[in-house]
Amino acid sequence: MNDSATYEVVLGVDVGGTGTAFGLVDRAGRCHAQGAMATDSHQPPEQFFQRLFEQVAALQAGLAGHPVLVGLGFGAPNANHHTGAIVHPPNLHWEFVDLPAQVHPYYELPVAVTNDANAVALGEHRFGAARGMRDFIAITLGTGVGGAIVANGAMVYGVTGMAAELGHTTAVPGGRECGCGRLGCLEAYASASGIQRTAAELLAQRRAPSTLRALAYDELTSLRLCQEALGGDALAREAFTVTGRILGAKLADSVLHTSPEAIILFGGVAAAGDLLFLPTALALEENLPLVFQGRVRLLPSGLPGADAAILGAAALGWTQLAGTAP
Numbered sequence: 001m002n003d004s005a006t007y008e009v010v011l012g013v014d015v016g017g018t019g020t021a022f023g024l025v026d027r028a029g030r031c032h033a034q035g036a037m038a039t040d041s042h043q044p045p046e047q048f049f050q051r052l053f054e055q056v057a058a059l060q061a062g063l064a065g066h067p068v069l070v071g072l073g074f075g076a077p078n079a080n081h082h083t084g085a086i087v088h089p090p091n092l093h094w095e096f097v098d099l100p101a102q103v104h105p106y107y108e109l110p111v112a113v114t115n116d117a118n119a120v121a122l123g124e125h126r127f128g129a130a131r132g133m134r135d136f137i138a139i140t141l142g143t144g145v146g147g148a149i150v151a152n153g154a155m156v157y158g159v160t161g162m163a164a165e166l167g168h169t170t171a172v173p174g175g176r177e178c179g180c181g182r183l184g185c186l187e188a189y190a191s192a193s194g195i196q197r198t199a200a201e202l203l204a205q206r207r208a209p210s211t212l213r214a215l216a217y218d219e220l221t222s223l224r225l226c227q228e229a230l231g232g233d234a235l236a237r238e239a240f241t242v243t244g245r246i247l248g249a250k251l252a253d254s255v256l257h258t259s260p261e262a263i264i265l266f267g268g269v270a271a272a273g274d275l276l277f278l279p280t281a282l283a284l285e286e287n288l289p290l291v292f293q294g295r296v297r298l299l300p301s302g303l304p305g306a307d308a309a310i311l312g313a314a315a316l317g318w319t320q321l322a323g324t325a326p
């Protein structure tokens, strides 16, 4: 790109419980510049947006050529696509944030908002593994478990704007307590803390030697479990098998709801690859009626890991600007 080139970018912002990542992304999905900062939700939202937009202005000024900001996309927990509000977000201290009202003193530009899982799904659809698909489901397996459903070429938002909360559907009736107050939610099993609990339970139940026995509970991260499983630890491998079986059986229900061509698994726990994908795929097929078997592809994310959440939020902005589905 020469120094005089003018090009359009959308600001993609992923608001997380601890950190917020942001980047300037063009129409083709190239992230020209990115930054990160502490979310620090103890402070009022006004201070968050002031800090954010100071950093964005600095990013923009540092870019070659003339990047023109044309819109903003936000992925945030408990964000309502219809109203643009974040309401009682888990892991954040804010009770209510009206995003467009916070943004408009700084930028008179279109602002699009959705929850983080929907943003990831839009990123996959525009730039990643779901390009060209009209029917797919995206599941984020991280601190929590999020879901997004694209059916008949459109994102399913529902009357609340918050549809597809697959993490809080019941995976094990009467099972583990979930952060939402219910029992047996998928999130209590397939999130990072879910697989951590599974590994601890297996250690208590089994007598077999395991490298995991030398670790403290906090060290049973999905990354560490993956490393130990790949190193040959049978118990670490079993933690993924148990998780995949619960996840796959639950996903079979979702397949019957919308008949997707693919399910995309995204996030830290999904980074374990075949350790998780193989038992998940097996359980998915086992729980599907014959006519649905062999029809659903289970895919890893097609977005570059480090930028995925930013690309997802930016894809939301671009999709809103284009006025196209999903």
Ligand SMILES: [Zn+2]
Residues within 6 Å of the ligand: 167, 168, 169, 178, 179, 180, 181, 182, 185, 187
């Ligand atoms: Zn729950």
